[in-house]
Amino acid sequence: MNEQSIPTEPLEKQIRLLERTCARQAEKIDNFQKLIKINEIINSAGLEISKLLTIIMSAAEQVMQCAASSLMLIDEKTDELVYKVALGEKGEDIKEKFRLKMGQGIAGWVAQNSKPLVVPDVRKDPRFYSKPDEDTGFQTRSILCVPMKVRNKTIGILQALNPTNKESFSKRDLPIFTAFANQAAVAIENANVHRYQLEEQRLRDELTIAQKIQQNILPGTALHLDRFECCAKNQSAKMVGGDFYDFIQFDQNRFGILIGDVSGKGVPAALFMVSFISSIRFYSQSTSSPAELFYKVNSVLNEESTFGMFVTAALLMFDLNTMTITFTNAGHLPPYIRSSSGTIVPLKGKKSLPLGILKNTIFEETVVPFHEGEVYILYTDGVTEARSKNNEEFGIERLTQAVCCTEPTPTKIVESVFRLVTAFSSGTDGHDDITVLAAGCIG
Template sequence: MSLSPVSLERQLKLYKGLVEVSALINAITESSELLPAILEVARRVMEVEAASLFLVNGDGELELTYASGGIMAGTSAPEARIVVPRGRGIAGWVLEHGEALLVPDAYADPRFFKDTDRQTGFRTRSILCAPMQRKGKEIGVLQVLNPIGREAFDEDDLAAFRAYGDLAATAIDKLRTIERQQEQQRVAQEFAFAREIQASFLPQSLPSLSHVHFAATYRPALNVGGDFYDVIESGPDEIYFVVGDVSGKGMPAALLMAQALSILRLIVKPGISPVAAMARWNAMISGHTIRGMFITAMLGRLVLSTREVELCSAGHCHPFTTAQSGVKEIKIPGSPPLGLLPELPSRSHTLTLAQNEWLVLYTDGLVESFNREDVPLDGVGVQRLLSREFASATDVVDGLNRGEINHRQGAEPHDDLTILVFGFQ
């Protein structure tokens, strides 16, 4: 049966509209521009009073996202929020069944959700509604209301509108892919910036003395954390050192790490004890940290002439010493991490390093290094790695690094790792 000139002209107009929508999808990459544009084309080409787009929200219900024409023209604001419960109304039926639907008389169809008209004051006569699905996933529904100059839609309208629904789903899927990629790029840039902050605050070189050897390593995990270390020469006979770990990841941890190191460098003066420096450090940090964040740290002072080391801990890992005589874990009387309490009760521990004895400080990325079976290296594993003779501080750091990598067996590191070693030769 041949089509009448009027019907042929209308179908040609419908499919020219589809070409126009396809061009929009390829040209526009912002949802705030593309989705309203698709609706406007659908309303103009289908010659209808109103068009609307509902997306599936986090509760699995349909929520009006954009509307064109009618009393809800330009709707996208929260105050105009319209939600259609799943399975209710024409839109809910279309979503649930995944089928496009032609409703010649809305009020004669028991599936019609009259509450929307009551909310908006708009009078719905006839409806075309098409599901938006992509790769088996529900996205939402697209619908047009009330053909202009006609009482109801017909089957020709329905065939074209199915294609509109498919194109709209393609557009939304494309936009979400772009947004995910942009978010991934933003996160990657944030991590890169955070790592640059960390690297700029870590020491660029360690003290170079004939009888004292320092070595350190810092390895960030896949996600940026807040590990740090520093070695500060405060005079010809006195060196301060610190290893610490900021809780959390990303930019907040990197910024707190930078702030903490800057404050500590202002505090450290010749003759100040680690306990006094730690207390002052905590007082200056407390009240300025983001809620829930804190810092663990091991702060110490080395007196070169006596080889005496004074250590003070704020909730940090116990250090080790390693020498020909064996490996020892140094139990430091602990106190809470920095930033949790306004006053920090702490005590110090003093030891004297023998010739060729190495003091090993580290963050929990070492003992909490997990292999593919989720087994940690733990303190026993670290002692085992240290149970051999080392020629230098660099040798100690390299040995711990290799041992930690071997323990992971190819598993990705889940935390930053920092090691600081020094001793007399």
């Protein structure tokens, strides 16, 4: 056989095939290197979201070699796509200015369908939305657009416009850009989690300050006035709460103890409590009638009450001259009296609606005698409704036992009730604010 007649075509084909394979392998290696670079860039970007987004897009332009790129995030409130970063000569003209509805334009389609899209020539795709081009003068030729997903949820899109190294994007550009978008989505999510953590810490710090302010609004825990002695203790289920107490000196011989509970818990209850106690202190300077004081405060409170919020409260005014108590109870739990002989009975009297419900509520007043050695105990429902691990209620019986089993002084009684309630509900969440107040004339 003549050597020159050996057909060369299969060999050339094989060489071309080998060259193509080598080129594809080289492209893959290049893509891997790009991905490593992307990782490095994103990991070094930190957690500040605006800085991170810009760095992501700068990396996108380098990787994809394009004239312009943009990152849009979904605004969950309006279900629209918002330009967060837009790079390229017209980038600043569209950033935060344009919004796309889901399904509108190429980006809207990608966000709505959570699928990537390659548009080699936008003039041939009816989904293309030309308004940004018309407004900025930029001329889009080809688009590569991919969704950014976190745990299968699309949070936005990335798009690259007009490749600089070729005429148009092709499907072969998708894997690298998709991998890039996945990295970017995780980085954005991490930055968001970090931002939420910082925000949460800020709120916790603010609540700590609010707690201190609220504690400072309440008077001290004990007060002695001649033979008259008061003691109180308060503990909120949350950092701030709606339980409160106050000691009010009406004049030299008349002294009031107030306990109350604002509906609800936490910050709303705490704010309402501050408003209430401020009004009490203001109006107590111009009246020495508990019922009249509640009437005046209720009138103010009704104008401020929202979401149906209300206050149950009881006010006992001790007159050391006449040895009488004038008291009014606005929907609060009945006070108890521990007599000098050790018996415990509820303080019976007229009751009225809580404050903050009806503007013209008439508050009833009851006058009863009091004696040396008696201790008057006021409490909030956090005491009687405290739950054990077995979901039992603390109840009135345990309250009276706690009052009985200690020395008959306000301080000892408050300590005893608090100790028993705390022990009873140990291991539970402590679901309500707890306040105990005791007062009496110790002979």
